[in-house]
Amino acid sequence: MNPRSVVRQALERVESGFDAAFGARLNPLYQLGALGWFFYWIVAVSGLYLYVFFDTGIERAYASVEYMTHEQWYAAGVMRSLHRYASDALVVVVLLHLAREFVLDRYRGARWFPWFVGTPILWLIYASGISGYWVVWDKLAQYVAVATAEWLDALPIFGEPIARNFLHESVLSGRFFTLMVFIHIAVPLILLLVMWIHISRHTHARSNPPKALAIGSLAALVVLALAYPAVSQGPANLNEVPAVVSLDWFYLPLYPLFDRYSGLALWGLVGGVTLLLALLPWLPPKRVSAAATVHLDNCNGCGRCEADCPYSAITMVLRTDGAPFSQQAQVDDGRCVRCGICTGACPTATPYRRRSELVAGIELPQLSMQSLRDGTVAAVEKLRGDTKVIVYACDSAAARGLENDHTAVVNVPCVGHLPPALLDFTLTRRHADGVLLAGCRRGDCAFRLGIDWTEQRLAGLRDPYLRKRVPRERIHCVWAGFDGRAVLLREAAAFTERLRSLGSFKPGERGPAGAPAGTMVEN
Amino acid sequence: MLRILRGSAQALAYAAFVAFIGYFSASPSYTHTDPDKALIRLSFSHAGAPVRPCRRLTQEELAQLAPNMRKPMDCPRERLALLVEVTLDGQLLHRGSLPPSGLRGDGSSTAYERFTVDAGRHSLGVRMRDTPRESGFDHQREWQIDLKPRQSVMIDFRSETGGFKLL
Numbered sequence: 001m002n003p004r005s006v007v008r009q010a011l012e013r014v015e016s017g018f019d020a021a022f023g024a025r026l027n028p029l030y031q032l033g034a035l036g037w038f039f040y041w042i043v044a045v046s047g048l049y050l051y052v053f054f055d056t057g058i059e060r061a062y063a064s065v066e067y068m069t070h071e072q073w074y075a076a077g078v079m080r081s082l083h084r085y086a087s088d089a090l091v092v093v094v095l096l097h098l099a100r101e102f103v104l105d106r107y108r109g110a111r112w113f114p115w116f117v118g119t120p121i122l123w124l125i126y127a128s129g130i131s132g133y134w135v136v137w138d139k140l141a142q143y144v145a146v147a148t149a150e151w152l153d154a155l156p157i158f159g160e161p162i163a164r165n166f167l168h169e170s171v172l173s174g175r176f177f178t179l180m181v182f183i184h185i186a187v188p189l190i191l192l193l194v195m196w197i198h199i200s201r202h203t204h205a206r207s208n209p210p211k212a213l214a215i216g217s218l219a220a221l222v223v224l225a226l227a228y229p230a231v232s233q234g235p236a237n238l239n240e241v242p243a244v245v246s247l248d249w250f251y252l253p254l255y256p257l258f259d260r261y262s263g264l265a266l267w268g269l270v271g272g273v274t275l276l277l278a279l280l281p282w283l284p285p286k287r288v289s290a291a292a293t294v295h296l297d298n299c300n301g302c303g304r305c306e307a308d309c310p311y312s313a314i315t316m317v318l319r320t321d322g323a324p325f326s327q328q329a330q331v332d333d334g335r336c337v338r339c340g341i342c343t344g345a346c347p348t349a350t351p352y353r354r355r356s357e358l359v360a361g362i363e364l365p366q367l368s369m370q371s372l373r374d375g376t377v378a379a380v381e382k383l384r385g386d387t388k389v390i391v392y393a394c395d396s397a398a399a400r401g402l403e404n405d406h407t408a409v410v411n412v413p414c415v416g417h418l419p420p421a422l423l424d425f426t427l428t429r430r431h432a433d434g435v436l437l438a439g440c441r442r443g444d445c446a447f448r449l450g451i452d453w454t455e456q457r458l459a460g461l462r463d464p465y466l467r468k469r470v471p472r473e474r475i476h477c478v479w480a481g482f483d484g485r486a487v488l489l490r491e492a493a494a495f496t497e498r499l500r501s502l503g504s505f506k507p508g509e510r511g512p513a514g515a516p517a518g519t520m521v522e523n
Numbered sequence: 524m525l526r527i528l529r530g531s532a533q534a535l536a537y538a539a540f541v542a543f544i545g546y547f548s549a550s551p552s553y554t555h556t557d558p559d560k561a562l563i564r565l566s567f568s569h570a571g572a573p574v575r576p577c578r579r580l581t582q583e584e585l586a587q588l589a590p591n592m593r594k595p596m597d598c599p600r601e602r603l604a605l606l607v608e609v610t611l612d613g614q615l616l617h618r619g620s621l622p623p624s625g626l627r628g629d630g631s632s633t634a635y636e637r638f639t640v641d642a643g644r645h646s647l648g649v650r651m652r653d654t655p656r657e658s659g660f661d662h663q664r665e666w667q668i669d670l671k672p673r674q675s676v677m678i679d680f681r682s683e684t685g686g687f688k689l690l
Contacts, residue, residue, distance in 0.1 A: 021532035028536075088544045143555060153635060159624055160568045161635040167564055168677045168690045220537040221544075228545045241673045243558040246549040256553055 007103050012483035015441065024442040024479070026213045031443075032097035033199070034209040038217065039093065040195065042086035044188065046079040051185075054135075058177040061137040062235045069231055081225030084248070087129050089221065091250040094125060102280070106446070109288045110311065110337045112281035117198045119278040124191035129251040131184040137177070142166065142236035143245045145180075147258050154263020169238050201312050201335060204449060290365040291336035294329045296320075298348045299361035301327035304463055305342035308416070310448040311335050314342060314362075329362055339447035340364045340417030344457070347464050349419040351376075360419075367412065372422065379408035380431045387500045390432040391492065392418055396446045397438035397478075398485035402492060408432075415439040415477075416450030420457045420466035427474055427505055434474045434499040438488055441481040451479060473498070474505065556639055561670035563611075563638045563647065567680035570631040571603035571623060571653040600629035603655060607634055609678070610648040616640075634680075642672040649678050649687050662686045 018027045028035060053076050055064035068076035098118065101107050107115035133144045149163035165173035199205035208214070233246060247255060257266055276283075292305075292313070306314040306329060313335035316327040329342075342362045343349050349360035351373040358370040380388055385406025393399030394414050403409050412418060415437045423435050437454065445451040456462035458475065466475075476495040480487040556562060577598040585593045602623040609617040616638055624630035650663035664687035668676065677690045 018536070021529055021536055023529075084548060085541070085544050088548045089540075092540075092544065150635070159630060159633070161566060161633055163635060164566050164568070167566055167675075168679075170690055171677075171679070216533065216537055220541045224541040224545050230548070239675055241556045241560075241562045241675045243556045243560075243673050244552050244554050246552045248549060249547040250544075256555075259555065 004103060004105065009483050011100065011103055012441075012481055015444070016483065019441065022213075024444075026210050027443055028209075028213060028217075029096070029100065030441075031206065031209045031213055032093045032100060034206040035093045035213070035217065036090055036097060037195065037207040038209050038214050039086045039090040040188075040192070042218065042221065043083055043090065044192075046083040046086065047185075047188070049079045050076060050083060054181075056135075056178055056181045058137060058172065058174040061135060061177070062232065065136050065138075065232055069229065073229065077229055078222065078225045081228075081230040082221055083132075084230040085221050085224055087132065088248065088250040089217070091125060091129070094122070098122075104446070105286075108281045108286035110313070110335050113201050113335075114198050115281050116278055117194060119274060121191065121194050121198060122277075123274070124187055124194060126251060128184065128188045128191055129248075131180055131187060133248065133251065134180045135177075135184050136232055137236050138232035138234055139236060139242035140233045140245050140247070142238065143242040144252065144255070145236075147255050151258055151263045151266065154267060167238060172238060202448065203310055203312050289338055291333040291338065292331050292340070292342050292362050293365050294331060294362050295359050296323065296328055296361075298359055299325075299328050300348070301325040301329070302347060303327065303329075304345040304347065305329050305362050308341050308345035308449070308453055308462075310339070310341060310450075311337050313337070331362070337447060338364060338366075339414040339450060340367065340412065341414055341447060341450055341453060343369065344416045344419050344453065345464065346419065350421040351419075351425040352421070364413070364417070367417070369419075369422075372410070372412070372418075373425070375410050376422070376426055377431060379410055380426075383408055383432075387434070387496055388432045389434045389436055389492065389496055389499065390426055391436045391438055393438040394440060394446070394450070396440040396482050397480065398482055398488055399438050400485070402438075402488065406496060407492060414445070414447045414450035415454045416445075416447065418454070420464055420470075423458075423475060424467050424470045427470055430505055433502075433505060434476065434495060436492055436495055437475070437477045439477070439479050439481075441484070442479040444481070471505065473502065556673070559642060559672050560639045561642045561672060562675040563609075563640055563670075564675065564677045565607070565609055565617070565634050565636040565638075565649070566677055568631045568633045569605065569651075569653065569680050569682060571605050572655065573599050574601045574603055574655075575599055600627055602629055602632070603653065605632045605634070606652040606660075608648075608650050608660075609636070609638070610646075611638070611640060612646050613648075640670065642670045642674070644669045647678075647689070651680065651687075664689075 015027060015029050018029050022028065024030065050068065053064055053068050053072070055061055065080070068080055070077070101115065130144060130148060134141050134148070145166045146163055149161070149166060152158065153161045153163055164171055165176045199207060209217070254266065254270070301316060301319065303316050306316050313332045314329050315332070317330045319325055319328050321328070343360055343364060346360045346362050349369050351358060351369065358373060360369045363369055376390060380390055383406055387406050389407045391399055391402055391407060391409045392415060393409055393411055395411065399409050399411070418437070426432050426435055439451055440446050442451055453462060455477070457464060458466045460466065476491065478484070478488050478491045577596045579595055580597055585595070604623060605621040607617070607619055607621060608615060617636055619636070621632035621634055622628065623632050645668050646665060647668050648663065648665040650660035652660045654661050662680070666689050668689070670676070679688045679690050680686060681688065
């Protein structure tokens, strides 16, 4: 097992713990990006409030912050603490988000774009935070101002050292300080723009965490703000060295290095890490198969593939083949992640066609509908048991070793690749007695929306629907993920037992009234 | 029961998260400079003399120039590097050559150095050469100072107000 798989397994074990506590829908580790947005908005709103009382002149800045912290502790003081702690929380979730996407290998191939755009986001977050510490104009601000200026001065691009502005009261530049206040407002606005670009290629992007998680996070930060309010560290005094400072280690972890290494060496370090991060999607480049292909003979321009594609890889364009439809699907190869969710959404991906060649309007060339149907039939034909189960396992499901006398496994890139008609075909044509869908963990689909769309299609909430004639109790979903082999084995065995008690499928068979859209289990 | 357990686990997770945030947002503290020491900073911006004196062009040289370019004096843009020395109690603390800024070397030289020193009484000297002379210095100053712990002083240079100043 390669190191990344080991880390991935460890990560999923940690996530399992959070699943147990929060449930998959509220698991904060599945919502890191959305939590980042949420913390950003807390910082923005609290910052707006603070700005009302903040004096932007260097002479009165500290006093105005002190007023907010002590005189108006119940409102502006809490807002100041929220402003700081939400900023810190933003750094934590963003770094976790970055590490998690790396471990799960969700940054290469067509996914290079959000990763690449994420690199300047890191810089902008740090620039926003550091400039924020600057404008309080306490001892920490003095230290940050001088150290940052010294670091900038290491670059041979400034005529006069910036640090000179903060060395003595007689040369203190109020104008430069006001510029920092402006930067502290402007940079977060730029950050917001880049965050929007970061998710611009995602359809149904999660920029809001579930309400319960948002309320819980906000409440926790408010409790922290009340219990441990953010305070200043005494007024800046340029005639005295701020010898000991309480650093915010989320934003200022590099500052102690300024005292040990040259400014240029640190620029090299930070620049090198930035460059490495930005180029990581191509180190090495992901080997990818062919992108989804549109077959115009079978495309009626319905637009379902466009609606379901999680990565905005499909657009509907004017018809080019003279067929009596106004539109046709067009795939952007550079954005297609090869999940096949578009095929699952295509109403022409129906395996019942026998007279003509089975070609859907949009397909993955490496796993056509024809080969999926034939693969299903061939797999179940090998089964010998009295109860036959076909498992459709996505690439992230731990379906290795699941095969036995009565269980066959067919691999698909994502469960969303499966058109409901295929499940209908498999069951009502009695190729199998039951269908088990094995996918990623709920809330953490490797292709973002595969599980959601599958559940909605099975429940008849999203087109194409699973037909009512299909007995739901013969479909079982296990969202256990990469580390969920034990769960999957257990569920497969239990499902087989249930099918055994149901007996063979009989046409017209109906499940119990109000039966759910297949039974579902999460790890 | 399960609900209570899950609720408790969630509360624990939130508490751990904010405790982590709260602690590392201001702890542990960092000792940037020994609190018993004082700090001397040298910081100024000053242009050295031109690398050579201006020269009056000959009539022949002027005649070779376009009529609108005929300035009688040829003055170089490039500036000399500054030589700066700082002494403390007679000991050389710093000696450095400060090259002029700018792609043509025609800008001011800038100095920015910091020295952490023991608190107490000291004799602080600074001298600078900004002309083509071979030896000696064009500007120098010495102060008797009594530095308190954590005190920060700055040596500045303003040619228009008499040279070096201790701020």
